[in-house]
Amino acid sequence: MKILAVNGSPTKKKGMTHLLLNLFLEGAAEAGAEVEQFNVADKKIRYCDGCFNCWVRTPGECIHKDDMPEILEQVAASDVLILATPLYVDGMTAQMKTFTDRIIPLVEPEFEMVDGHYRHKSRISKIPSLFLMSVCGFWEMDNFDGLVDHVKRICKNFQADYAGELLRPNSYILAMEDLLPKEVAAIHEAVRQAGREFVTDGKISEATMAGAVAQPIPKEPALDGSNMFWAECRKQGKFLFHHRDLPA
Ligand SMILES: Cc1cc2nc3c(=O)[nH]c(=O)nc-3n(C[C@H](O)[C@H](O)[C@H](O)COP(=O)(O)O)c2cc1C
Structure with a gap:
C-alpha cells in the first residue's frame, strides 16, 4: 500500500497534527506500507484561480x-x-483547502450520473x-x-473511496508526556496501532480507536487545567505547547 500524507497544519513539526500523523505513519510503515508525507506550508501552492484552463485549454x-504538478503525480x-x-x-x-481545490486537474469537466447524482469522471485510472x-x-x-x-x-465529488478517519479532540494531551507519561504513551501506542491496523485490515478496531481518543483527565478538571494553561501562556507571552518562542 502506497500512502501519501498531506499535513495542512501551518505549525508543521511543532504541531499536534504532525505528532498524530507521524505516530500513525510509523505504525503504517511497520505494517509494510510505503509512506511519504509533506507539509502544505513548505510547498509553493497557489490558490485556484477558477479559470478552468486545466479542464479546457491545457487538460490536466x-x-x-x-x-502542484509534481504533487499531483505523487x-x-x-x-x-x-x-x-x-x-x-x-x-x-x-492550506488544506487550497490543496484540495488544486486537485481538480485530476478529474474531467464532464459529468456522469452516479446513483442519481452528478459526479466528475476521473482523468487518472483511480483517485x-x-x-x-x-x-x-x-x-x-x-x-x-x-x-x-x-x-x-x-x-463523492471525485468518486474516491472514503478510507476512514482518526480524529483527536483535546489535541494537546498528545504532548503532555511530562504530566501524564503512562497515559500519553498509551495514546501514542494506540495511534501507532491504528496505522498498523489500517494497513493490515483496512480499518481501525474499536478498541484501538478508543485508546487513541482516550481522555485521561475528566472533562471539567481538564477545562480548568486548560484555562490555567492559557493564563500561564499569557503570563509568559508565548504558546507553551510549541516549545518555542513565537515570532515577535
Ligand atoms: C485559527 C484557529 C482556529 C481554530 N478553530 C478551532 C475550532 O473551531 N474548534 C476546535 O476545537 N479547535 C480549534 N482550534 C484549535 C486547533 O484545532 C488546535 O490548536 C490544534 O492542535 C492545532 O493544530 P496543530 O497543533 O497542528 O497546530 C483552532 C486554532 C486556530 C489557530
Missing part, C-alpha cells in the same frame, strides 16, 4: 507554475491520500482513497462532524 495542467501514484488537518473554525485549514486525520482543541468528538461530512463529500 494548471496555469500556475508551482509545486497523488496519482498513491493508493491512499491522508488529509491531515487541524480543525480551524470548524473546518480544514486554508486514491481519502483518509482523514484531524486534531482540535475542544473536547467533544462532534466538533469534527462538519469536517468529516466535507471530506466524505469530496470523496
Whole structure:
C-alpha cells in the first residue's frame, strides 16, 4: 500500500497534527506500507484561480507554475491520500483547502450520473482513497462532524473511496508526556496501532480507536487545567505547547 500524507497544519513539526500523523505513519510503515508525507506550508501552492484552463485549454495542467504538478503525480501514484488537518473554525485549514481545490486537474469537466447524482469522471485510472486525520482543541468528538461530512463529500465529488478517519479532540494531551507519561504513551501506542491496523485490515478496531481518543483527565478538571494553561501562556507571552518562542 502506497500512502501519501498531506499535513495542512501551518505549525508543521511543532504541531499536534504532525505528532498524530507521524505516530500513525510509523505504525503504517511497520505494517509494510510505503509512506511519504509533506507539509502544505513548505510547498509553493497557489490558490485556484477558477479559470478552468486545466479542464479546457491545457487538460490536466494548471496555469500556475508551482509545486502542484509534481504533487499531483505523487497523488496519482498513491493508493491512499491522508488529509491531515487541524480543525480551524470548524473546518480544514486554508492550506488544506487550497490543496484540495488544486486537485481538480485530476478529474474531467464532464459529468456522469452516479446513483442519481452528478459526479466528475476521473482523468487518472483511480483517485486514491481519502483518509482523514484531524486534531482540535475542544473536547467533544462532534466538533469534527462538519469536517468529516466535507471530506466524505469530496470523496463523492471525485468518486474516491472514503478510507476512514482518526480524529483527536483535546489535541494537546498528545504532548503532555511530562504530566501524564503512562497515559500519553498509551495514546501514542494506540495511534501507532491504528496505522498498523489500517494497513493490515483496512480499518481501525474499536478498541484501538478508543485508546487513541482516550481522555485521561475528566472533562471539567481538564477545562480548568486548560484555562490555567492559557493564563500561564499569557503570563509568559508565548504558546507553551510549541516549545518555542513565537515570532515577535
Ligand atoms: C485559527 C484557529 C482556529 C481554530 N478553530 C478551532 C475550532 O473551531 N474548534 C476546535 O476545537 N479547535 C480549534 N482550534 C484549535 C486547533 O484545532 C488546535 O490548536 C490544534 O492542535 C492545532 O493544530 P496543530 O497543533 O497542528 O497546530 C483552532 C486554532 C486556530 C489557530
